[in-house]
Amino acid sequence: MLTSEQVDEYHEKGYVVPDYRLPEVTLASIRRDHDRLLAAHPEFRDNCSALLSYDMAFLNYARDPNILDMAAQVIGPDIALWNMSFFAKPALNGKKTPYHQDGEYWPIRPLATCTVWIAVDDATRENGCLKLIPGSHKDRTLMAHEQKNDPALTLQQELLANEYDESAVEDLVLEAGQMSLHDVYLAHGSEINTSDKPRRGMTLRLMPTTSVYDRAVAQEMYEARQGNNMSNHSIFLLRGIDRSGRNDFRVRV
Numbered sequence: 001m002l003t004s005e006q007v008d009e010y011h012e013k014g015y016v017v018p019d020y021r022l023p024e025v026t027l028a029s030i031r032r033d034h035d036r037l038l039a040a041h042p043e044f045r046d047n048c049s050a051l052l053s054y055d056m057a058f059l060n061y062a063r064d065p066n067i068l069d070m071a072a073q074v075i076g077p078d079i080a081l082w083n084m085s086f087f088a089k090p091a092l093n094g095k096k097t098p099y100h101q102d103g104e105y106w107p108i109r110p111l112a113t114c115t116v117w118i119a120v121d122d123a124t125r126e127n128g129c130l131k132l133i134p135g136s137h138k139d140r141t142l143m144a145h146e147q148k149n150d151p152a153l154t155l156q157q158e159l160l161a162n163e164y165d166e167s168a169v170e171d172l173v174l175e176a177g178q179m180s181l182h183d184v185y186l187a188h189g190s191e192i193n194t195s196d197k198p199r200r201g202m203t204l205r206l207m208p209t210t211s212v213y214d215r216a217v218a219q220e221m222y223e224a225r226q227g228n229n230m231s232n233h234s235i236f237l238l239r240g241i242d243r244s245g246r247n248d249f250r251v252r253v
Contacts, residue, residue, distance in 0.1 A: 078240030094193025098158035137185035
């Protein structure tokens with residue numbers, strides 16, 4: 001569980017690094033699953049934004065009761081998993097992720113999600129750890145982004161430079177097995193990886209069920225930007241009940 005100080009830190013800074021970490025046996029399992037994913041889908045060498053559409057084995061990691069206990073402390077007891085992703089910066093030529101807010105991409109209404117970012121390898125400044133702008137979530141608004149269409153980037157929506165203060169950036173250096181929880185409005189990104197060490201990270205996207213995964217909005221986003229069509233994502237009720245009464249759960253676990 002998060003301490004009361006850590007809960008306050010999450011709300012104040014927009015992210016927190018809990019004491020809990022995954023054991024080595026779980027990390028080894030995640031790495032094997034990722035190797036299997038890449039063997040079947042080499043196009044995901046840099047990132048896979050819809051893990052569960054390709055391999056449901058990853059769902060097992062979202063069931064971790066310790067992670068769900070911590071998420072409940074910041075988003076409430078009724079929790080849905082609507083996405084899992086894998087961001088893999090390979091050694092020597094791992095791509096840059098531009099500064100962005102996650103909510104710019106997501107069809108959640110009202111917009112609310114806690115992302116659990118799990119370090120599958122050590123995440124260091126040298127291999128492209130996350131760079132976070134603390135407090136950038138506080139206005140609860142989406143800042144202006146621009147479409148990049150740049151194959152050298154993992155994501156194609158980038159915050160305009162005048163929207164954030166890069167001098168305030170904090171590097172999220174994590175050991176393998178550590179994780180961070182961060183808010184949907186928090187501005188963040190990461191640099192390229194030119195080191196000889198990979199930097200793999202797996203994310204769980206957890207939303208309170210007072211929000212709705214709006215498939216019509218997802219379709220509109222896809223038609224406007226192309227990229228990934230999220231209108232057919234499976235949503236999983238992990239804890240509690242659907243407070244909105246409107247979510248289209250494909251599977252309950």
